[in-house]
Amino acid sequence: xxxxxxxxxxxxxxxxxxxxxxxxxxxxxxxxxxxxxxxxxxxxxxxxxxxxxxxxxxxxxxxxxxxxxxxxxxxxxxxxxxxxxxxxxxxxxxxxxxxxxxxxxxxxxxxxxxxxxxxxxxxxxxxxxxxxxxxxxxxxxxxxxxxxxxxxxxxxxxxxxxxxxxxxxxxxxxxxxxxxxxxxxxxxxxxxxxxxxxxxxxxxxxxxxxxxxxxxxxxxxxxxxxxxxxxxxxxxxxxxxxxxxxxxxxxxxxxxxxxxxxxxxxxxxx
Numbered sequence: 001x002x003x004x005x006x007x008x009x010x011x012x013x014x015x016x017x018x019x020x021x022x023x024x025x026x027x028x029x030x031x032x033x034x035x036x037x038x039x040x041x042x043x044x045x046x047x048x049x050x051x052x053x054x055x056x057x058x059x060x061x062x063x064x065x066x067x068x069x070x071x072x073x074x075x076x077x078x079x080x081x082x083x084x085x086x087x088x089x090x091x092x093x094x095x096x097x098x099x100x101x102x103x104x105x106x107x108x109x110x111x112x113x114x115x116x117x118x119x120x121x122x123x124x125x126x127x128x129x130x131x132x133x134x135x136x137x138x139x140x141x142x143x144x145x146x147x148x149x150x151x152x153x154x155x156x157x158x159x160x161x162x163x164x165x166x167x168x169x170x171x172x173x174x175x176x177x178x179x180x181x182x183x184x185x186x187x188x189x190x191x192x193x194x195x196x197x198x199x200x201x202x203x204x205x206x207x208x209x210x211x212x213x214x215x216x217x218x219x220x221x222x223x224x225x226x227x228x229x230x231x232x233x234x235x236x237x238x239x240x241x242x243x244x245x246x247x248x249x250x251x252x253x254x255x256x257x258x259x260x261x262x263x264x265x266x267x268x269x270x
Contacts, residue, residue, distance in 0.1 A: 007073040011042035016160040022168030100183025112212040123163040134177035137166030148214040232266035
């Protein structure tokens with residue numbers, strides 16, 4: 001078994017590593033903001049040391065100090081300056097897209113709003129540039145329309161054990177890597193990306209913005225002086241209706257175009 005340290009904030013990823021027969025998880029490096037989150041309870045449950053960090057300098061210091069040389073990273077918000085890491089250290093990152101597709105920030109959001117039907121997950125060795133380096137393993141996964149980003153994330157996580165098996169083969173010299181090249185880099189998501197524009201957004205864009213925010217605060221629609229935070233919707237056709245907004249109990253219908261209405265099924269109003 002290979003001794004490793006997990007760098008990240010996700011107890012699910014940590015436990016996939018912990019339970020893999022090819023690796024022995026020896027500790028966790030996590031962001032300070034996660035101090036009272038699930039990863040902290042996980043570290044106690046599995047009797048693992050956990051190191052909390054708040055800056056890239058903290059991360060570099062701990063990585064270089066530890067005697068372990070293999071690090072597996074996933075769901076971690078601090079960019080690690082590879083040029084500051086001791087040469088014998090190797091860091092492998094779990095990225096929730098099929099690289100080189102959707103390089104950069106918030107790949108789950110971008111894959112959702114751009115209506116992808118096949119996505120993926122990649123394990124790669126990190127380099128000085130974001131989402132570059134060597135691809136060790138990657139798997140394609142279907143993204144069904146009834147899934148939200150949390151559903152997708154959990155679906156992708158189920159394949160971590162296979163990525164880890166390939167990493168074990170790679171580290172033992174039984175598997176080759178390939179260089180990451182091409183693809184498009186996506187920026188960090190901003191609040192403006194969650195807004196629905198009835199004049200320009202298609203039904204597909206509206207639906208996907210909502211499912212991208214279903215497990216957060218909802219996509220935002222400003223309408224008739226009110227702010228709707230929408231977490232679940234559907235589309236319906238109303239014949240002979242002239243009203244732009246129809247309320248039936250807790251359900252609200254907002255006119256989109258012609259006879260087509262947006263049915264707000266789960267939402268809040270500000």
